[in-house]
Amino acid sequence: MSAANLVWHKGTIERPSRAVANQHGSGVIWLTGLSGAGKSTIASRVEASLHASGCRTFVLDGDNLRHGLCSDLGFSTEDRRENVRRVGEVARLFVDAGLIVIVALISPFKSDRERVRQLFGANEFFEVYCDCALDVCEARDPKGLYKRARAGEIPNFTGLASPYEPPDHPELILKTASATLEQCSQEVVGLLHRYDVVPNISVLP
Template structure:
């Protein structure tokens, strides 16, 4: 822990930013197996909201590992640190008045709970992007399952590393049965019902 540091209060508050934006700021935390469609869905939702004049930013697992977390591997310890850092970055986005959409496997319940705990009430919404392991392996968009089955990749979630399904997620989106458009609509309907965004058709 660093010593001799003092928190400096910002001149513009989170509440002021939200009031100016005319919408709340929060995290939509997409979790699910590799290949379940997290990144595709996150970006489709971001586009929908952008066109409704709602600013969002997508934090994608692979993209973050190109920069901020390029020093981390895929051991359990590194996965935990990966999610811890993303949680802190997400909190900064929320403080800035933005809606942040994360797309991370984030396989461990404890790590997802840790992110929720550093945010305030109604600032963290867990979205379980549900898709069976069999279907994810069939899709295998990055060829990672094949490599994992051939022992070319170690600590791969669903193969030789566990995935802990959410116990009580805010939303369950079944991408095995729903189209991207149907999934986006389901999430938008949830946000409208929770008064987190305004109904663009009202």
């Protein structure tokens, strides 16, 4: 059956009702940046802080999703774009369900991130650029991926053999080479507060 013959089924419970029940809004924090820039670490700290304050959250981590939802994808340009598309669609479902979704995904291409942004309404999608120089990320190399890429074991590795395109106008830039984890996490939570997604919340120490 063609998708043109399908009709969207509207649910009984809509997002405003979920926001009232949750006592906070919903949206997606999209953390983008090179491998080793701190995306997953920041996502975990932000989620822990929000959860401790009673917010309903979920982290969509790029590596974790490639174990299941995106396990059939490689790292060609086309597969990377499909990976981002799938994560964006899942994030939209969670946002509709009333959750604050924190995506930690390299998502190297501007056009793919912009396509995901178009899935969301105003003040629902927040692009956060984890700005960290390649040499710093490579020196950190928490998963040993840069070393393996340099040895030719990982083809098309972002930042080395495949480009990363920084966002032009992200909602937030985190200088993760110089700022502490607590500072970065507080900036993300503060962003959600400024857009009235959550009340004023302090991050966990």
